[in-house]
Amino acid sequence: MVEMGSVQVPNSFKYVACINEELRNLSLSGHVGFDSLPDQLVNKSTSQGFCFNILCVGETGIGKSTLMDTLFNTKFESDPATHNEPGVRLKARSYELQESNVRLKLTIVDTVGFGDQINKDDSYKPIVEYIDAQFEAYLQEELKIKRSLFNYHDTRIHACLYFIAPTGHSLKSLDLVTMKKLDSKVNIIPIIAKADTIAKNELHKFKSKIMSELVSNGVQIYQFPTDEETVAEINATMSVHLPFAVVGSTEEVKIGNKMAKARQYPWGVVQVENENHCDFVKLREMLIRVNMEDLREQTHTRHYELYRRCKLEEMGFKDTDPDSKPFSLQETYEAKRNEFLGELQKKEEEMRQMFVMRVKEKEAELKEAEKELHEKFDLLKRTHQEEKKKVEDKKKELEEEVNNFQKKKAAAQLLQSQAQQSGAQQTKKDKDKKNASFT
Amino acid sequence: MDPLRQSPSPCSSRPSSPKTPPCEIHGYVGIEDVLDQLKIKAMKMGFEFNIMVVGQSGLGKSTMVSTLFKSKVWKCTPPGLGMPIPQTLQLKSVTHVVEEKGVKLKLTVTDTPGFGDQINNDKCWDPILGYINEQYERYLQEEILITRQRHIPDTRVHCCVYFVPPTGHCLRPLDIELLQRLCRTVNVVPVIARADSLTLEEREAFRRRIQHNLRTHCIEVYPQKCFDEDINDRILNSKIRDRIPFAVVGSDQEYLVNGRCVLGRKTKWGIIEVENMAHCEFLLLRDLLIRSHLQDLKDITHNVHYENYRVCRLNESHVLPRGPCWVNLAPTPPGPPVAPGPSKVCRQAREDSDDEEDDY
Numbered sequence: 001m002v003e004m005g006s007v008q009v010p011n012s013f014k015y016v017a018c019i020n021e022e023l024r025n026l027s028l029s030g031h032v033g034f035d036s037l038p039d040q041l042v043n044k045s046t047s048q049g050f051c052f053n054i055l056c057v058g059e060t061g062i063g064k065s066t067l068m069d070t071l072f073n074t075k076f077e078s079d080p081a082t083h084n085e086p087g088v089r090l091k092a093r094s095y096e097l098q099e100s101n102v103r104l105k106l107t108i109v110d111t112v113g114f115g116d117q118i119n120k121d122d123s124y125k126p127i128v129e130y131i132d133a134q135f136e137a138y139l140q141e142e143l144k145i146k147r148s149l150f151n152y153h154d155t156r157i158h159a160c161l162y163f164i165a166p167t168g169h170s171l172k173s174l175d176l177v178t179m180k181k182l183d184s185k186v187n188i189i190p191i192i193a194k195a196d197t198i199a200k201n202e203l204h205k206f207k208s209k210i211m212s213e214l215v216s217n218g219v220q221i222y223q224f225p226t227d228e229e230t231v232a233e234i235n236a237t238m239s240v241h242l243p244f245a246v247v248g249s250t251e252e253v254k255i256g257n258k259m260a261k262a263r264q265y266p267w268g269v270v271q272v273e274n275e276n277h278c279d280f281v282k283l284r285e286m287l288i289r290v291n292m293e294d295l296r297e298q299t300h301t302r303h304y305e306l307y308r309r310c311k312l313e314e315m316g317f318k319d320t321d322p323d324s325k326p327f328s329l330q331e332t333y334e335a336k337r338n339e340f341l342g343e344l345q346k347k348e349e350e351m352r353q354m355f356v357m358r359v360k361e362k363e364a365e366l367k368e369a370e371k372e373l374h375e376k377f378d379l380l381k382r383t384h385q386e387e388k389k390k391v392e393d394k395k396k397e398l399e400e401e402v403n404n405f406q407k408k409k410a411a412a413q414l415l416q417s418q419a420q421q422s423g424a425q426q427t428k429k430d431k432d433k434k435n436a437s438f439t
Numbered sequence: 440m441d442p443l444r445q446s447p448s449p450c451s452s453r454p455s456s457p458k459t460p461p462c463e464i465h466g467y468v469g470i471e472d473v474l475d476q477l478k479i480k481a482m483k484m485g486f487e488f489n490i491m492v493v494g495q496s497g498l499g500k501s502t503m504v505s506t507l508f509k510s511k512v513w514k515c516t517p518p519g520l521g522m523p524i525p526q527t528l529q530l531k532s533v534t535h536v537v538e539e540k541g542v543k544l545k546l547t548v549t550d551t552p553g554f555g556d557q558i559n560n561d562k563c564w565d566p567i568l569g570y571i572n573e574q575y576e577r578y579l580q581e582e583i584l585i586t587r588q589r590h591i592p593d594t595r596v597h598c599c600v601y602f603v604p605p606t607g608h609c610l611r612p613l614d615i616e617l618l619q620r621l622c623r624t625v626n627v628v629p630v631i632a633r634a635d636s637l638t639l640e641e642r643e644a645f646r647r648r649i650q651h652n653l654r655t656h657c658i659e660v661y662p663q664k665c666f667d668e669d670i671n672d673r674i675l676n677s678k679i680r681d682r683i684p685f686a687v688v689g690s691d692q693e694y695l696v697n698g699r700c701v702l703g704r705k706t707k708w709g710i711i712e713v714e715n716m717a718h719c720e721f722l723l724l725r726d727l728l729i730r731s732h733l734q735d736l737k738d739i740t741h742n743v744h745y746e747n748y749r750v751c752r753l754n755e756s757h758v759l760p761r762g763p764c765w766v767n768l769a770p771t772p773p774g775p776p777v778a779p780g781p782s783k784v785c786r787q788a789r790e791d792s793d794d795e796e797d798d799y
Contacts, residue, residue: 026535026546030509033730035540037486038478040734045477047668050470073466096461099470145753150742230479289469293476301589312585 058163059115085113195245494602634686
């Protein structure tokens, strides 16, 4: 019985909403036409396009990039990584694929440098951080006031392919630790890489060993859904073959009269799409053709919700009990916001004070410099004046000398002219005497 | 809450993302199987649809609903029939689960007997708007819970069918007031009720006048022009917009016409066939509501109207002076409480620098 009861609405005016009648099946007397609803839904989704994000975790050189190329029948541009990475880092690349009228935005995230370090304690941390960061981005978008979720490019990881090295014995401890850390955050699908190095009988033992180890360690891998009749059967049969032993190849070899993807050895040819040779076809079926939508849904409804719940509880939010006011989320928002604003103000004050202090210091420095300059200037001035005085003194002396010299010169000339005159007179006198003597 | 808030500018529903290089696929991968997966999941979960019929009593709202869904939606006598005019507006909701060809639909019909029947009809739209907002509120409360349900039950009104009485003149002030308020909150499809009292020419003239009225008062009915996504949508929706409001006749009784059993109304001068395009436009209404645009109605309700409501509601509790900005929930340790200054939010850098200049 679905009841609505009488509802309290914010603007308290009086109206009574009637109780719903029982939820019951109604028989139709003719064709109404809403059986086109699934088609309407699909049309909408097609025009929007789909997002799918795969995380590949595995050691360097185990064949992650090749497997992706083989799965999607295309060549994703990538250079093989070196073994010298100092730590694990994640490299994400997005591609747009289109098949008939379906557009798929595929993001492949690679763990570069996984398993290469000598100390692998922290190898899982960058992976977990990356996954959390994508959840966080979605959560932030969801918590925005003005948000656009239908427009949002979803980067949350929908499937994690864990590449197990084909040792033939059991899982490595690094694998166990990493998978344990990831199983509550992402859908893990374990696969055995480079399966062409294991013989068939060894493979069976290897698979059962791996599965029992996973179970005994409590690692929750992705369960293929068996609740819908259409897919239950195929999912059940495929689950038996977990982990899938795959071989990847982008090269084609002529087999019979067709070209097929395969790896050629001197002792034979391993065909990728041959179910007897490896489980590649099963992986493709499970990952893409049967369960892609379920993987996306599980990511959103289970892993993301878990993350969201933990994050919100961590931030201090609580669900209200029926007695307290509605919208305590908003009040906590308000409180946090005020806190944050207070912090902001404090920081601003600090910065302002620092700024003022710096200015003062600079001023003092400048004043000092100015004083120095003044002093220098005074010194220079004084020196200059002294020099000037010296020069003047010398000039006076020189003038005096010149005067003296002129005087002496004048005196000398006078004497000379006097002497000449007297000489001339003398000669005249002499001449006169002579003349007189003659007469 | 201001009932006259504006709808936001349209956003294209294409995913916005950084530039991704297109890749060529050589060979069949099987990506398109995801469509089938989507269908299977949707059919398993079932669909929900909530429709509200608004109009004065006697316009045939309840009958119309029964005709649309080809079943006796109201268990007993339809509300409003044979009952005294209620003093207050009472909204009546009924929920049914109908199934057709494996598709399960949870249908909720809300009727509004007593609307516009009083002598003084001032603010008679308040209960209706209150009910619609109440559904949004419910959804919002569910959505912000920490531990939320896997599938939040959707009781929001996806479509509101407004019945215009067939006066033949133009929209009345009551109609205009209500439509203005409703169009901002919910998808509204106006129809001319009891169209069998108008001849074809009268219908056309009435329709044109109503369209003119709607344009003059800036009332955007469904399908809204601003939400057309691409050229195909626009062409299809323009055709629909040209015929809105549909002139409809409802009936739940069958008569024999030309050897066929059809739904119709029998009068002395003939039988009006409900599903005959020459007689009335019921088929157009049904196709719009159910066969082609049902998902679109739900999408617009969820992506536009509900988001609008949410923005207003969240803004209200924050008393933000300016337009919506988002709240950075940076988990800061609780320091000494500082009296909150003027609302500054980190995003608007320009505002910050202005304030700094003033203070400094």
